[in-house]
Amino acid sequence: MKKLTALLLALTLLLTSTAFAAETSATYSEAPSITAAGTYGKVEDRLPTAEDIFVSTQDATGGDLAIGTYGGTINLVGGGGSWDLSRPMLETIIRRSTDGSYYPNVIKSYEYSDDYTVWTFHLREGMKWSDGDDFNADDITFWYYMCHLSNFDTKKSWTALIDKETENYAKLTKVDDYTVTWTFDTAKYPADFIENGDFKWCWAPSHWLGDLIPSSIYVENEYWPDTGLTDEQVLANALAKGIDKATIKDLGKAAAYNCWNIGGLPTLNSFVLRAGETNSSSVCHLDRNVYYWKVDGAGQQLPYCDGIVYTKTSEDGQDQLMFRSGEVDILTVNMSDIASILSDMGDAAYLRTFSSTDWGAVPVTFNYTHKDSNYATLFNNINFRHAISIAVDRTELSQLLFDGFLEPGQSAPQLGNFGYDEEWIHQWTEYDPETAKSLLAECGLVMGSDGFYDFADGSDFLLTFYGYLDSGAVDQYPILEKYYNAVGIKTAWKEYEMAAYDIEIDNNDWTAVIQPHTNIGGLSMSDRPAPFVPIIQSAEWYGDFGTWYGTKGANGVEPTGDMAKLLEIYEKWASTPSTEEREAYNLEVYEIHKANQWTIAYLQSEGNYNLVTSSLKNYPEDLVWADLYMYANIVHYETLYKAE
Numbered sequence: 182m183k184k185l186t187a188l189l190l191a192l193t194l195l196l197t198s199t200a201f202a203a204e205t206s207a208t209y210s211e212a213p214s215i216t217a218a219g220t221y222g223k224v225e226d227r228l229p230t231a232e233d234i235f236v237s238t239q240d241a242t243g244g245d246l247a248i249g250t251y252g253g254t255i256n257l258v259g260g261g262g263s264w265d266l267s268r269p270m271l272e273t274i275i276r277r278s279t280d281g282s283y284y285p286n287v288i289k290s291y292e293y294s295d296d297y298t299v300w301t302f303h304l305r306e307g308m309k310w311s312d313g314d315d316f317n318a319d320d321i322t323f324w325y326y327m328c329h330l331s332n333f334d335t336k337k338s339w340t341a342l343i344d345k346e347t348e349n350y351a352k353l354t355k356v357d358d359y360t361v362t363w364t365f366d367t368a369k370y371p372a373d374f375i376e377n378g379d380f381k382w383c384w385a386p387s388h389w390l391g392d393l394i395p396s397s398i399y400v401e402n403e404y405w406p407d408t409g410l411t412d413e414q415v416l417a418n419a420l421a422k423g424i425d426k427a428t429i430k431d432l433g434k435a436a437a438y439n440c441w442n443i444g445g446l447p448t449l450n451s452f453v454l455r456a457g458e459t460n461s462s463s464v465c466h467l468d469r470n471v472y473y474w475k476v477d478g479a480g481q482q483l484p485y486c487d488g489i490v491y492t493k494t495s496e497d498g499q500d501q502l503m504f505r506s507g508e509v510d511i512l513t514v515n516m517s518d519i520a521s522i523l524s525d526m527g528d529a530a531y532l533r534t535f536s537s538t539d540w541g542a543v544p545v546t547f548n549y550t551h552k553d554s555n556y557a558t559l560f561n562n563i564n565f566r567h568a569i570s571i572a573v574d575r576t577e578l579s580q581l582l583f584d585g586f587l588e589p590g591q592s593a594p595q596l597g598n599f600g601y602d603e604e605w606i607h608q609w610t611e612y613d614p615e616t617a618k619s620l621l622a623e624c625g626l627v628m629g630s631d632g633f634y635d636f637a638d639g640s641d642f643l644l645t646f647y648g649y650l651d652s653g654a655v656d657q658y659p660i661l662e663k664y665y666n667a668v669g670i671k672t673a674w675k676e677y678e679m680a681a682y683d684i685e686i687d688n689n690d691w692t693a694v695i696q697p698h699t700n701i702g703g704l705s706m707s708d709r710p711a712p713f714v715p716i717i718q719s720a721e722w723y724g725d726f727g728t729w730y731g732t733k734g735a736n737g738v739e740p741t742g743d744m745a746k747l748l749e750i751y752e753k754w755a756s757t758p759s760t761e762e763r764e765a766y767n768l769e770v771y772e773i774h775k776a777n778q779w780t781i782a783y784l785q786s787e788g789n790y791n792l793v794t795s796s797l798k799n800y801p802e803d804l805v806w807a808d809l810y811m812y813a814n815i816v817h818y819e820t821l822y823k824a825e
Contacts, residue, residue: 249822260491535806540702541782590785
């Protein structure tokens, strides 16, 4: 076995933790409110063994954390979505920094065999669930065999745990109380396992969920016997624990997947939803986990704050009023509102900007596998995409949609992102309607008597754009329509509820899209490769090309040319253990996108903006808003503290 030592940050954090434990002889302190309660025992008894404690000394950017003080509540708005409550406190297998590196988090360390078929996870000895029960390898085997392979959590499709060649699931083995191994038939490289964006956790509280697993979904295994419980008995047991679900599927997704939304369910997170509450509560209280397994550089058990409170708002502008009055500590705002709020609040608030990983704003893409060959041929002609791009005055578009705040730009990695290319960001962005008309003619379109282009065979060319409710496309379409009409392209608009829209896309019954549901781009392929390469039916820009690959050619349209080259590079990317090689392949994929420009964007991306009350400390600068970082989770809320 060999240790994974390629990442300097991971090594630094591990050494810091070990050194701290040795120097302090396990001398730790806790929040005064815990001491005053007098019911939880000594802090040393609630933490892992000294050498296994996680010591937080740096934020996600690599900056040093200030030693904080205890007390106070972090007040937020929202919290009603499936993932909202998880963002400030969810703990995962690994944790990432903004430079793309990562390090062990819930697990103490991991290693892999020389042939990459066996991965070993080492847990933190003495670590506990939020109710004080021991966290150990049994909670891993319970999750895998009772919750995951049974599909109780509804996520059995996680590719990280499936052998790519044989399609068999990994064999999980308990080596001892604090060690487990995952064994695959063939090599399982980091890109497809530990770095996989879906493999966020691999544990569940066996002591709490044991009577919620029905016999009807049991998967034979060597560690856990069949519960013998009927579906009806399980649903009754769940109701007794405050979980009211009508079906086993609903129960499993709530208890074994979106578990942070159930008050009182044991967790490893820094904050725990209060018993009796759910994410549908009008006010959600997330209380400090008194058994949390991280400390700061001075040995103080984290988190610093007593809790997080989410308040739901029902009126437009209510959240801003609450922030101005001091009732809210962190507020996500639009770019256009920043100046006025900061002007009014002065030193009482500060701004934090998250870099966007979106590849531009106001994106449009086309169905390259359209059922009508006239459309498919046209869209696959690069001159058409070039014409669509330069047919729009981006400066005026920004003024009309964003009060001029967003700069003209193209669908490409944005400033500060992996693969940023200044030439690419300005590719085909100069407004030139006359050249656009010439390019359309070169595509074989013929100007009709009505002033709009037709196909060469005389059939009408109607560029119908599809969109879904609340995407913003309904406001963007009329402006784009004006520009497209001006160069001879007749357009139409169709808007759907999200579910109906997805059906149109999945059935390949669409022509073009504004604001795709799954846009091209993202942090990098290490986040999720599907937005960049056509491997599943996911992103609109490749449509049924992805269906073909995802179904092994059973359905969809076989990619050719550069679209096929993306798949060739992807397979090389997924089959190498080398981080450097994967980055090189990632850049090759980007070069192909630059040469083809399958998606057109008209403006550079808008960032994500948070206004923060000045009393809240340790909130980092220069963060990145991305799914890989679980969005607000990259702030590391457990390290935030309040001080005047």
